[in-house]
Amino acid sequence: MAGRITIDIEHLEELVECHMAFLIRTTSGVTGRYVSVEQDDAFSVALSAFAEAVERFDEERGNFLSYAGLVIRSRLNTYMEAEHRRRSAEVSLEAMAESGQELPAAEEETSGLREEIRQYQAELAKFQLSLELLAEHSPKHRDTRETAIRVAERSGNDEEIVSQTYRKKKLPIRPVSRLCAVSEKIVKTSKTFILGTMLVFVKKLPALTEWIRGTR
Numbered sequence: 001m002a003g004r005i006t007i008d009i010e011h012l013e014e015l016v017e018c019h020m021a022f023l024i025r026t027t028s029g030v031t032g033r034y035v036s037v038e039q040d041d042a043f044s045v046a047l048s049a050f051a052e053a054v055e056r057f058d059e060e061r062g063n064f065l066s067y068a069g070l071v072i073r074s075r076l077n078t079y080m081e082a083e084h085r086r087r088s089a090e091v092s093l094e095a096m097a098e099s100g101q102e103l104p105a106a107e108e109e110t111s112g113l114r115e116e117i118r119q120y121q122a123e124l125a126k127f128q129l130s131l132e133l134l135a136e137h138s139p140k141h142r143d144t145r146e147t148a149i150r151v152a153e154r155s156g157n158d159e160e161i162v163s164q165t166y167r168k169k170k171l172p173i174r175p176v177s178r179l180c181a182v183s184e185k186i187v188k189t190s191k192t193f194i195l196g197t198m199l200v201f202v203k204k205l206p207a208l209t210e211w212i213r214g215t216r
Contacts, residue, residue, distance in 0.1 A: 012051055019065070023050060026069055030076040042076060049075035116205045123199050127169055129192070137192040148190040149197055149212055151180045156201030171195040 016023065020037075027035045027046040035043050052075070053068035117131075124130055139145040155161045155176050164172040171191050177184045187194065200208045 012054055015054060016047065016050065019050070019068075022065060022069075023047065023072070026072050027076065030073055031080065042079065045075055045079045046072050113207045116207050119203065120200065120205060120208060123203055124196060126166075127195060127199075129196050134193060134196040137190075137196075139190055139193060144190065145193075147182065147186065148194050151176060151182060151187065151190075152194045152197035153201050154180050155194070156198040162202055165195070165198070171198070 023043070023046055024035050024037065027040075027043050031042050037043055049072040050068055053064075053071040056071075057064055057067055121131065124134075139148055155165075155171075158179055161172060161175055161179060164175060171187070171194060173184055173187045173191060176194070177187045180187075197212060200212055
């Protein structure tokens with residue numbers, strides 16, 4: 001059928017109707033689940049990608065459906081990766097909340113916070129850390145957590161400590177203990193949490209900084 005019809009953006013609605021089975025099959029193949037035409041965000045992404053394919057297609061690209069399938073799968077994969085990151089951040093925040101650090105519900109919905117979390121996750125990855133790991137190593141006692149946050153903030157504002165941390169890809173325990181006037185044992189006990197929290201201050205992430213300060 002694709003060889004007989006005019007690939008024209010002005011006839012998009014007709015093209016969608018003619019190729020509905022193709023759209024559903026392609027979307028389902030990427031998502032690995034049943035697709036609801038009426039209420040599925042993934043299908044909406046597929047429709048948008050189909051329209052993009054119609055607009056950009058020319059005969060030199062070969063078969064229209066083959067080309068459209070490539071565009072749809074590419075856009076769906078990008079969408080699913082973004083959704084995975086978003087859900088991972090939400091699950092991680094829930095885990096941290098369960099450990100005693102609660103993020104205000106209103107802030108969880110802001111796009112600014114989501115973007116900060118994305119940046120923060122990328123920074124954590126440089127040190128082979130994750131939000132899940134920080135939740136696991138979060139101090140259970142309030143006093144210990146307050147001390148760890150204070151150490152993290154002071155260290156994150158010290159150029160030499162920050163330089164050593166990024167150069168060695170780990171927290172320099174002795175210099176940190178001397179800078180913050182605490183024992184090395186205290187730093188060692190909470191080193192994962194201190195390092196992860198310190199990165200928030202280093203990168204100057206305002207929403208996460210406010211959240212951390214509010215958990216003291």
